[in-house]
Amino acid sequence: MGKNILKNYNYKGAIHIHSINSDGSGDIDNITKAAKKAGLSWIIITDHNYFDLEEGIYNDIYVIKGEEISPQKENHYIALDINNRIEPNDNPQIYINEVREQNGIGFAAHPDEFKKRNNNYPPINWDKSFIPDGVEIWNWFSCWGDRLNTKNIFTLAFSYIFKHLLVKKAPQKSLNWWDRLNSQNQIIIPAIGGIDAHALKVKKYFLPFTIFPYKSMFKTINNVINLKEPLSNNFEIAKKQILNAIKNGNNVIVNNKVLNKIPNIEIINNLQTAYSGEYLNLDQETYLKVNVNKKALIKIILNGRELYKCVAKKCNLLLTEIGKYRVEILINKKGYAYSNPILVI
Ligand SMILES: [Zn+2]
Ligand SMILES: [Zn+2]
DSSP states (O other), rough: OOOOOEEEEEEEEEEEEEOTTTTTTOHHHHHHHHHHHTSSEEEEEEEEEEEOOOOETTTTTEEEEEEEEEOSOOOOOEEESSSSSSOOSSSSHHHHHHHTTOEEEEEESSSOOOOSSSSOOOOOOOOOSOOOOOEEEHHHHHHHHHOOOOSSHHHHHHHHHHHHHOEEEEOOOHHHHHHHHHHTTTSSOOOEEEEEEEEEEOOOOSSHHHOOOHHHHHTSEEEEESSOOOOOOOOOHHHHHHHHOOOOOEEEEETTTTTOOEEEEEOOOOSOEEEEEEEEOOOOEEEEEEEEEEEEEEEEEETTEEEEEEEEEEEEEEESSSSEEEEEEETEEEEEEEEEOEEEE
16 A cells, blocks of 8 residues: 655744733844844744734744733733724733634643742743633743742852753643643644844843843744645745644644754654544554654653653654544653644544
């Protein structure tokens, strides 16, 4: 039986970026130059309650706009593929619905920040009684903020200089919630990883702790989208390719700070190959294959429970059950890659 071999194309990009149009420190030119240096192909800028950015290709980077709908206290919502700005509201259901009415998709942003922080920045969480379209399972800035310690000049300096040590892995609480949402739904509830690049003002010691350079942020949590065709040179077409991939969950969330490579995660049967966010039928020879090319802890999660784990450079698991499979890869106890579910039916 001949296998239907489809080529696939991977493109690295970053989601959840703030510019000078809200509380970020860079303009499009600065941001895209940094993105290019970091080896990205596309970025999605999501300023707070702002949607007037001029999209296009800047410094060879596809720049797409989204909106981080940001009410005062809680429930920030990353709205993508919308046409018009959406007002924040104290009731998230109102903007969840509005995103859907505009045929967009929304992701609950940084849903599980620590309640008790060693700093004066109160957590901004998501009220889980509201069901979003997708979940930002890992947010670099939010993870760092959870561990930022402003108690004294030493803890502050440590938090800044060793910032990458503070961001360990996607919060288990968010992963569990995302798994529950997927268990309750037939369709794939997609996940994204965000960087949430901001300018943070630490006034206390008058030290230059205001800026995390975009370039260094872009080298952390990325989303690697998987396409069947190369990205178009036409911006409007490319924008659709990128946004559709994110809507379908055709992205793997990768922390490049841990390993600057793209892992291969796929399920194959006798006829097809399915990647993150795709589906195929269970047959006698359905295998989940993971290739990291470096010794790693590979976890395979089926319908929210851990089915299998191993420490190896790659693994190849025969599947005997239908359901939603996803893969988590850790290297030296740090989160490296999180796939979206692949559906076996
Ligand atoms: Zn936010
Ligand atoms: Zn943000």
